[in-house]
Amino acid sequence: MTKEKIKQAALVAFAKGGYEGMSLAEVASAVGIKTPSIYAFFKSKQDLFMTIYHELLDEHAAQLVQQTNVMEIEGSEQRLRKVVEAMLDYHLREQTKTEFLTRVNLFPPDFLKDEMRSRFAANEQQIRSSLVAIFSEGIEQGDIQSEPLHELVDSFLCLLDGLFLQTFYYNKETLETSFFHAWKFYWQGISNRTANC
């Protein structure tokens, strides 16, 4: 359907050029229609942008929550590691969507600045509570040091952010190496090693 094709093309264009740098003409041409036809489906450039933005936000949140909650099988290290891997995987697989979301989050167009802050806060809260669950379980099971949960979450999010940023300027292999090493020391930092001594 045309509407879907427009959204797809617009996503790519927004990701490449940002809100200002994207042109409806470019999108229309990619879809194979004329610029004004876009207005049959979206009432403005902003509307098109917001539609994509909200859909992506939902998809992204769903993805994350799913990855954090679904598997209660394995040990704490595996679970946490899976969270990171899932994120990296998503970002490597859906590079365009990641670029779009990152761009918007870091450099939102003026009209978005307000909505952004609140959305972002809500989003982070969701993730945090998912993580809290994993960490507290890990502590109970003796895998993870008994430290304040929010401290553990803070440090985990920092790791996540670091790897996420590297998505942008490392290629897949370098990224995986980086992840491997970062994780190694991170896990050493939070895991319960008293048993070993």
Place this chain on the structure above:
Amino acid sequence: MTKEKIKQAALVAFAKGGYEGMSLAEVASAVGIKTPSIYAFFKSKQDLFMTIYHELLDEHAAQLVQQTNVMEIEGSEQRLRKVVEAMLDYHLREQTKTEFLTRVNLFPPDFLKDEMRSRFAANEQQIRSSLVAIFSEGIEQGDIQSEPLHELVDSFLCLLDGLFLQTFYYNKETLETSFFHAWKFYWQGISNRTANC
């Protein structure tokens, strides 16, 4: 001097809107001149952009190297921590410059994409070698685990990137808390704790 004022205003404008989103008219008006006057100093928008970009890149590299090398006094933890703190400090103090550089690095305008990659690689190499020095010294002194240097550097850079990204969406306090906790576990992960057991 007018030229300097133009660069200053342009920096702000580029940081706010990116290459596409910044307009020469806006800059001129901020400086208090008319748009064509800019062409007395820069031969094009791109030229203006590149000038700022290169100057900032140099300044930034100098800053980083300096922060990594200068102090050979204190212990390993203090030195590494200072590196992070210096970076955070710089980014908080020079928000505009940071925004500009980040934007360019993550979402470079088309004509920059090529130059970018190489510049970035060189920059990173510089930092890595500075860090290698710190880490190897730390290992020698028994503060840090005797692990492959590049692995330690990888994990440190990941921490750095994570905190850097958080610069964008955390306020100063939240950021400091995050840093505190991230660092705590990070240091636990790399420091030599066999002595304690």
Place this chain on the structure above:
Amino acid sequence: MTKEKIKQAALVAFAKGGYEGMSLAEVASAVGIKTPSIYAFFKSKQDLFMTIYHELLDEHAAQLVQQTNVMEIEGSEQRLRKVVEAMLDYHLREQTKTEFLTRVNLFPPDFLKDEMRSRFAANEQQIRSSLVAIFSEGIEQGDIQSEPLHELVDSFLCLLDGLFLQTFYYNKETLETSFFHAWKFYWQGISNRTANC
């Protein structure tokens, strides 16, 4: 009936914005249909316009003739005054229609300019002959000075036009005061006052 609703909404829109300023989308939305549906009833914007225009012209002419002819009861002053009052009343009651007609008459869209002149002339002739009847009767009965009929009609039409124009920028009260005073001196000017001396 949809067709009628379209005409009604279009009338309002044309009155508000003139031919160029009115948009079919606006009308469709007011009616609660989609723009292309209008084409099921009118073959073009111009057609819609002309339909309304002609209907209004007929209605208006009928109104005027009726007001001028109906009452043969009262004296000359009362009859003439009633003509003015009827016109003012109509214009105050049917403001939208008045605006539409006035706009078209004073500033017709290009394609109407020709038809306009002839229509207008015919219309005026109709009114003039109605007025001639009143004036000649008034002269016969000694109420009005024995002056050339067309002169009396000219002056009456000028009064009518003046009050009509004031419809647009005076509110009801101011307009009534203006009418009261204008009429007072007008009647003094045409009535037969020799008897009083």
Place this chain on the structure above:
Amino acid sequence: MTKEKIKQAALVAFAKGGYEGMSLAEVASAVGIKTPSIYAFFKSKQDLFMTIYHELLDEHAAQLVQQTNVMEIEGSEQRLRKVVEAMLDYHLREQTKTEFLTRVNLFPPDFLKDEMRSRFAANEQQIRSSLVAIFSEGIEQGDIQSEPLHELVDSFLCLLDGLFLQTFYYNKETLETSFFHAWKFYWQGISNRTANC
């Protein structure tokens, strides 16, 4: 100078098509420049419009006041008649300006509605006080009936409005005839004829 030519062409275009009906392309082409060049002189279509509007308003007011005040030579009838004649003359001579002003006054674009009302009121007050002077002098000299001044002014303005409106649909000759007859009875209505009996 180009700016003046733009204003001239725009005046014509606005008069012909109203605010919505006028296009900057049309104006530019009339002046012999490209559309964006207009923006070197006026910051928007609205700005161009307002500039013309205010200038015309001033010119018009000046014209009227001048005509009403200057000549204190002749008798009351001559003075009042001159006011009407001057107005008619102005409107016949400057048809475009008249069309522009009338259009704006009767059917102002949305953004003007507010300013309009107040401007109009001020304008009318100016005219009224000029007329009061003439009428009171006329009464003192016994030319005009001793009636309340504001009543006389009301009736005079009504005459003026009537003739003004006729400017739009009568040609010069018809208009002059109409003026001649309207004035004849009007003057009979307000002049002091007791002396004649």
Place this chain on the structure above:
DNA sequence: AATGAATGAGCCTTCATTCAT
């Protein structure tokens, strides 16, 4: 009778840039 999809034409406006002064 109504509409979803599409479009050509046109509108106002911004922008980077040039050039003569």
Place this chain on the structure above:
DNA sequence: CATGAATGAAGGCTCATTCAT
């Protein structure tokens, strides 16, 4: 140095209209 004037290119958007369904 600085600017006034001008412009080609492009951008977002609206509009009347068509056509298949």
